[in-house]
Amino acid sequence: SQFQPDPQDRRKKVVVLGGDGFCGWPTSLYLSERGHDVIIVDNLSRRDIDNELGTSSLTPIEPIDKRLQAWKEVTGRDIKFVNIDVKQHYQELVDLLKKEKPDSIVHFAEQRAAPYSMKGARQKRYTIDNNISGTHNVLCAIVDSGLDIHVVHLGTMGVYGYGTSGGEIPEGYIDVILPGGREGKILHPAYPGSLYHATKCLDALLFQFYNKNDGLRVTDLHQGIVWGTNTDQTLKDERLVNRFDYDGDYGTVLNRFLMQSALGIPLTVYGTGGQTRAFIHIRDTCRCIELALINPPKHGQPVEILNQVAETLRVRDLAEMIASKTGGRVAYLANPRQEAPENELEVSNRKFRILGLDPITLDEGLLEEVRQIAAKYSHRCKADSVMPKSFWNTRRAVDCLTQP
Numbered sequence: 001s002q003f004q005p006d007p008q009d010r011r012k013k014v015v016v017l018g019g020d021g022f023c024g025w026p027t028s029l030y031l032s033e034r035g036h037d038v039i040i041v042d043n044l045s046r047r048d049i050d051n052e053l054g055t056s057s058l059t060p061i062e063p064i065d066k067r068l069q070a071w072k073e074v075t076g077r078d079i080k081f082v083n084i085d086v087k088q089h090y091q092e093l094v095d096l097l098k099k100e101k102p103d104s105i106v107h108f109a110e111q112r113a114a115p116y117s118m119k120g121a122r123q124k125r126y127t128i129d130n131n132i133s134g135t136h137n138v139l140c141a142i143v144d145s146g147l148d149i150h151v152v153h154l155g156t157m158g159v160y161g162y163g164t165s166g167g168e169i170p171e172g173y174i175d176v177i178l179p180g181g182r183e184g185k186i187l188h189p190a191y192p193g194s195l196y197h198a199t200k201c202l203d204a205l206l207f208q209f210y211n212k213n214d215g216l217r218v219t220d221l222h223q224g225i226v227w228g229t230n231t232d233q234t235l236k237d238e239r240l241v242n243r244f245d246y247d248g249d250y251g252t253v254l255n256r257f258l259m260q261s262a263l264g265i266p267l268t269v270y271g272t273g274g275q276t277r278a279f280i281h282i283r284d285t286c287r288c289i290e291l292a293l294i295n296p297p298k299h300g301q302p303v304e305i306l307n308q309v310a311e312t313l314r315v316r317d318l319a320e321m322i323a324s325k326t327g328g329r330v331a332y333l334a335n336p337r338q339e340a341p342e343n344e345l346e347v348s349n350r351k352f353r354i355l356g357l358d359p360i361t362l363d364e365g366l367l368e369e370v371r372q373i374a375a376k377y378s379h380r381c382k383a384d385s386v387m388p389k390s391f392w393n394t395r396r397a398v399d400c401l402t403q404p
């Protein structure tokens, strides 16, 4: 196998970059509970962006120090927190690695909303600068530290484009016949649909370079859209609650539909809703990260790429299914984005299945759990945050605003 599980020493010392975020927080708690030694690094920029947009998590999230204190009280376990901006504070990052000597880094610390990355010149430039320089700093810092640290990066299914290659999307690489007739394996062509998604394509080239040049071990997880909010760990205490993004920029589609149905407002399908996307539940995000951590690629192996997805679903099917169960209405809006109106999507997740993942798929109980969380905190919803406010081009803005 291409993986190198180490049954003697499965507990890792892990730096979680972006550990205050939607995926990073529950993953940090999960890893801590599973006996790994976790250090969170975050510059809290996601909380600042909420302030900038005049919105906030639907669930009332505590400041990071209160979160960590609650985790200590409830479980007796320590998680350290260090406020470092991985894009701006390079030397602090190198010093931290040299001091803590982690086995692995999980890299969540990027601006992750496609709509925010298309909002305007400032947000476009911020997303490119933050994500590309941040990722490069992480790789450069590992080499600088002289340590053999395995990087697990959260990438996206969106690097492949949707249904552009035809057939099942493989895991990262495709077999090709090179000019001259030689057989080869190359990175799957990149076809991003937003500047955010473009940063993940550019990250992939940096991983390939540092792997080839410096022998860095990298696992790149091409994750689908995450849904759900709580996990067994975040449910242990109200102060540990995970964030729930519902606004037009950061709210992802299934959670938005569940929030909209809980609040009795129309479900916002963009375009025909023929877009087919890959999905994964937040509980499986946590499981997948641990599987990736304890199964690092062998030394000398190319960048390992796994598709972190459970299933593929069509947006209008999701909306109609939720509306029919809850008596809600579906509103078909002009699409604020530039994307194929209809696409098929078939994705391989063979490697995670080999590693033992039996993924959660759309489950009535879990859908209902998210709806109930949305209903519980519905008083916190700002109605004017719900509609899309970022447009891929100005023509679309006009269409969206003039549509009844």
Ligand code: NAD
Pocket (backbone or CB within 6 Å): 017, 018, 019, 020, 021, 022, 023, 024, 041, 042, 043, 044, 045, 046, 047, 084, 085, 086, 087, 088, 107, 108, 109, 110, 111, 112, 130, 134, 154, 155, 156, 157, 223, 224, 225, 226, 227, 252
């Ligand atoms: P998030 O915005 O909730 O969390 C990202 C965290 O990183 C935030 O806490 C933010 O403050 C921090 N951060 C950003 N830039 C930083 C910097 N320069 N220095 C230090 N910290 C920084 O996002 P998320 O939903 O948790 O996503 C995490 C990762 O997973 C992202 O890279 C995203 O691309 C990927 N991903 C997310 C989803 C999803 O549906 N949420 C799906 C696929 C992939």
Ligand code: USQ
Pocket (backbone or CB within 6 Å): 112, 113, 114, 115, 155, 156, 157, 158, 159, 223, 224, 225, 226, 250, 251, 252, 253, 254, 256, 268, 269, 270, 271, 273, 275, 277, 278, 315, 337, 339
């Ligand atoms: N959509 C709607 N209505 C809405 C919101 C979205 O129809 O109210 C549609 C969008 O047009 C799009 C699809 O639903 O076709 C998915 O949109 P999304 O906002 O849920 O997800 P996306 O922009 O793709 O980004 C999210 C995360 C990102 C991650 C990506 C995984 O924010 O960090 O990388 O999912 S993936 O989509 O597989 O690339």
